[in-house]
Amino acid sequence: MKMTAKKTKGLLERIRQGDIFQDISVIENIELNGSRLLKDEIVFPYVVCLNQECDLVNDFDTKERGKDSSLLHLAIAPAFIFEHFLSGSHWGKIFINGSTGKRSDTKIKAIIDNEIPRYHYLNFAEADMPELIIDFKHFFSVNRNMLYQQIGKRLCSVDDLFREKINQRFSFYISRIGLPV
């Protein structure tokens, strides 16, 4: 099967473009109800950092936090286990099950070949990483410091060419011209 991702050998102190984290939550709402505080969040099993690499470098190297080259939030996109994507159950109970597919289907083959702009398929050279798929329609931001505090949840960094490909395809998808329906 075609390899579309490879881990870097080591990890840097700083977060890199394409870093994959595990169990990152995105706060949806915080509500005060009498003496009770209600926090709604979604925990994503896998997320990929989408920030531009030199922004992350400048942010990390900034000696004084609070300068405008510092980042407040980082962009992340959830990544899903490809087998769940095929079964349409990759969003769990958050969305109703999507359409199912087989690897032999023409559309799924196109997704695996990264020919459909909305999706990015990640098949790692390393056997310890599951097949993942990113759906560029969904992306979030997390507080920069909160993500650094959870750096121990980082599974891996993605090697240069592969991480740049993720961002190139993300920016292509997000900058598409919308046509009236």
Added chain:
Amino acid sequence: MDIPEILPMPAAAIPKAEIVVGKPIVPERIRTEYELSRKSDENDGKKDERSS
């Protein structure tokens, strides 16, 4: 706004996560409730302090 520094950490000291077998592997929506203590009542009526 006071933004806390992230302490520099040698790369080797950064713990590396490993895939946990058996944990949920689809996104999960979670609601957590916190009971606030009465101390927070002391702030009632106080002006919200925000940076301008």
